[in-house]
Amino acid sequence: xxxxxxxxxxxxxxxxxxxxxxDHLLQIWAKDMPKKGSLMEVxxxxxxxxxxxxxxxxxxxxxxxxxYISRFGGAKEHxxxxxxxxxxxxxxxxxxHAGHTDHEEEEHAAPDAPKDWIExxxxxxxxxxxxxxxxxxxxxxxxxxxxxxxxxxxxxLDPNRIETYTVSAYWLxxxxxxxxxxxxxxxxxxxxxxGNPSILFELSRIAASxxxxxxxxxxxxxxxxxxxxxxxxxxxxxxxxxxxxxYGNLAxxxxxxxxxxxxxxxxxxxxxxxxxxxxxxxxxxxxxQKKK
Amino acid sequence: MFSRINAIAGVTIKExxxxxxxxxxxVFTVLIALIFASINFFNDTxxxxxxxxxxxLLIWIASLTIAxxxxxxxxxxxxxxxxxxxxxxxxxxxxxxxxxxxxxxxLACGIALLVLYGFLALLARTRDDSWHxxxxxxxxxxxxxxxGIIVAFVIFGSLxxxxxxxxxxxxxxxxxGILLLGRHLNSVALGLSEPGRTIVYTIYYxxxxxEFFDLRDLLVHSWPLVAWGTWALAIVYAALYVAVFLTAxxxxxxxxxxx
Numbered sequence: 001x002x003x004x005x006x007x008x009x010x011x012x013x014x015x016x017x018x019x020x021x022x023d024h025l026l027q028i029w030a031k032d033m034p035k036k037g038s039l040m041e042v043x044x045x046x047x048x049x050x051x052x053x054x055x056x057x058x059x060x061x062x063x064x065x066x067x068y069i070s071r072f073g074g075a076k077e078h079x080x081x082x083x084x085x086x087x088x089x090x091x092x093x094x095x096x097h098a099g100h101t102d103h104e105e106e107e108h109a110a111p112d113a114p115k116d117w118i119e120x121x122x123x124x125x126x127x128x129x130x131x132x133x134x135x136x137x138x139x140x141x142x143x144x145x146x147x148x149x150x151x152x153x154x155x156x157l158d159p160n161r162i163e164t165y166t167v168s169a170y171w172l173x174x175x176x177x178x179x180x181x182x183x184x185x186x187x188x189x190x191x192x193x194x195g196n197p198s199i200l201f202e203l204s205r206i207a208a209s210x211x212x213x214x215x216x217x218x219x220x221x222x223x224x225x226x227x228x229x230x231x232x233x234x235x236x237x238x239x240x241x242x243x244x245x246x247y248g249n250l251a252x253x254x255x256x257x258x259x260x261x262x263x264x265x266x267x268x269x270x271x272x273x274x275x276x277x278x279x280x281x282x283x284x285x286x287x288x289q290k291k292k
Numbered sequence: 293m294f295s296r297i298n299a300i301a302g303v304t305i306k307e308x309x310x311x312x313x314x315x316x317x318x319v320f321t322v323l324i325a326l327i328f329a330s331i332n333f334f335n336d337t338x339x340x341x342x343x344x345x346x347x348x349l350l351i352w353i354a355s356l357t358i359a360x361x362x363x364x365x366x367x368x369x370x371x372x373x374x375x376x377x378x379x380x381x382x383x384x385x386x387x388x389x390x391x392x393x394x395x396x397x398x399l400a401c402g403i404a405l406l407v408l409y410g411f412l413a414l415l416a417r418t419r420d421d422s423w424h425x426x427x428x429x430x431x432x433x434x435x436x437x438x439x440g441i442i443v444a445f446v447i448f449g450s451l452x453x454x455x456x457x458x459x460x461x462x463x464x465x466x467x468x469g470i471l472l473l474g475r476h477l478n479s480v481a482l483g484l485s486e487p488g489r490t491i492v493y494t495i496y497y498x499x500x501x502x503e504f505f506d507l508r509d510l511l512v513h514s515w516p517l518v519a520w521g522t523w524a525l526a527i528v529y530a531a532l533y534v535a536v537f538l539t540a541x542x543x544x545x546x547x548x549x550x551x
Contacts, residue, residue, distance in 0.1 A: 062341060066509035070476060115478050118501060122475050124522045125434075126509045138515045148333045149342040172334060181334040 044157070052158025059150035059167075060085045065137040066127035085147060085167060134175060144175050155189070162198050165189030169202045179210035197231060198242055200224035204249065214257050221250045244273045251283070260291050296384050297392040304366065304396020305403070314358060314404055321350045321408065325415060340419040344512045347415060351408045352435075352508070358404050359439045360463050363397040363446035364456040376550060387542045394447050394538060401439040405432055424511075430518055431507040437530040438505030442467055444537035451544045470502045500533040 041048065061068045063085035114120035131137050133144045151168040154161060165186055172182035183206050190199045204220035207213045225246050232238035247270040254263035264287050271280040308314055325347040333339050370376040380389065409432040417423055442463060449459040473480075474496075481492035504526045507518065 062513075065513040065515065115482070118496070119475065119478060121522075121525070122501060122504055124518055125504050125507055125526070127513060127515055138513065141514070143338075143341070143514075145334075145336045145339050146341040148336065149331070149339060152333055176334075176336070178334060178336075185334070 048157040049161075052154045052161050052164070055150045055154035055157065056161065056164055059147040059154065062147045062150060063133050063144070064127075065131050065133060067130055085171075144171055147171065155185075159189070159192035162189070162193060162196055166198050166202050169206070173206050173210060179206050182206055195223075195227045195231070197224040197228040197246070198239075200227060201242065201246055201249070208249070208253060214253055218250065218253050218257070221246055221253065225250070240273055244270060247273070255287065260287050263287055293388060296388050297395055300379075300384075300389060300392025301396035301399060304362070304393060305400050307396075308358075308362060308400035308403065313361065317354045317357060318404075318407060318411075321347070321354050322411060324350055325411075329415060329418075338419060340416055341512050341514075343419070344412065344416050345508070347412050348508045348512065351405075351412060352506075354408060355401060355405055355435065355439060356442070356464065356467060359397070359401045359442050360446055360460045360467075362400055363393075363443040364450055364460045364463070366393045366397060366447065367450045368456050371550065380550070386545050390447060390538065390541055390545055394444055394534075397443045397447070398436075398440050401443065402436050405436050405439070409435075424514070426517055427507075427511055427514075430523055431511045434505040434507055434523065434526055437527050438502050441500050441502065441530050441533045441537070444534040444541070448537045448541035448544070451541055451548060467502060470499055471506060474499060474501050475503045500530070504529065 044051070114123060127138070129138065133146065134142065136142055148168065148171070151164055155164045155168070158164070165188070169182040169186050172185065173179045183203065186199050186203050186206070190196060190203070193199060200220050201224045204217040204224065207220060208217035211217075225243075228239075228243055228246060232243070247266045251263045251266035251270060254260075254266065264284055267280055267284045267287070271277045271284070274280050325343070328346050329343055367376075370379065380386065409428055413423065413425070413428050445466075446459060446463050449463055450456065453459040453462065477492055477496035477499075481489045481496060484492060509515075510518065
């Protein structure tokens, strides 16, 4: 009995000494370690990025009312990462600047034919028809707001995933008519990603379309342009699509403000990037004629 | 015969509400669901699908836990407490005893599901524009039928595996595995070379496809009802597997010494 008590005492003393030593070491390491942010970041580490991606994909599955083709399924299409939900924001831009969409053909692709009777029977118990929430989904009831929780979860887990903020802002402001919420969410994203040109671009879009504050929108776009040059310029493969959008919107807003000179300047920049330079050239000619 | 099976089943059902497991699981499910319900997403009060999905996931986990834990301890507990001897000394066959245990466990799962789906319907109705009662009925009934397959398998397992814990763990892993991967095994098989392809395809045809009974996605995303003929066929499919597992259990139990 006495021996056991002695062993227990020895173990407790050892634990105490090791704890003191570890605490000392931890304080030294903490100085060298990068500052950790939220509790979530500390607990989950980099795995939160994976979960962030998963929740973003989940939002896309919700956009298709539960319909998705798994990794085991056919290779015709998949909805992970940037699916149609994200594509919709890009389509919107294509429509604005080029007058057509690139996704139309693939959007209504059907799933592969069932391989056997089990698969054919099983398809009756889960969504196996391709629908879009913004077109009403399976019950023709517009419920696009249902994607929002997963986008919010995704942003909470991975605050550096820019697409989450821009896609959410698009749906909130353009489809759900909640520009204030969209702006607040974008500002949250801007806080986590200071000076991000994509977020600044979305903010300018809200300022122009919802607040009708063209001066503010132009200021934001000019800042986005400067940040694009700073952040994307040095990259091997910069995001030129975003640059096109920035120049395009700057030209549009400057035209609306009656500053044709500046608008023409931006359109000339856009022409060198656009896949449809002839359409941009036409806009330049129109503006020059109006000026005369 | 039916009165004897009912008597045994009645005892099993009483066990469910005497034990505290179900109450704890139910309170946890309600608490977690209410926490998720209290989150504000961009001041939109009509968002309901994420809530349905999370609550349904909790219900599925809860029901699997209840089904496996209830069924797994039935026969071992009777053996351990030696109450199986006076029970089988009465004019009751071993098959009737097994059927009673199966029916009791399955009905206990049904009662638990009724409460859990009732809570889900109430919670969803606070944000949804209609009750969708038939959709809930289809989802809950197929869920219950699926639990029948699991209960039958667990009862068979309790005669084959050494302890209730191993039986429960194996069943849980198999059930979750089938639910997640069952419907993709054919695609996996096609990507393999022989003999792997034949082996995986054989497994694909042999296993009970529990995913047939999982209507969560249809319920969450407000899809129309499954055709009633299809619903009935799924029940027949489940009944066949229940019969297979109970027959196997009966054959094992008849030859198995009680000590």
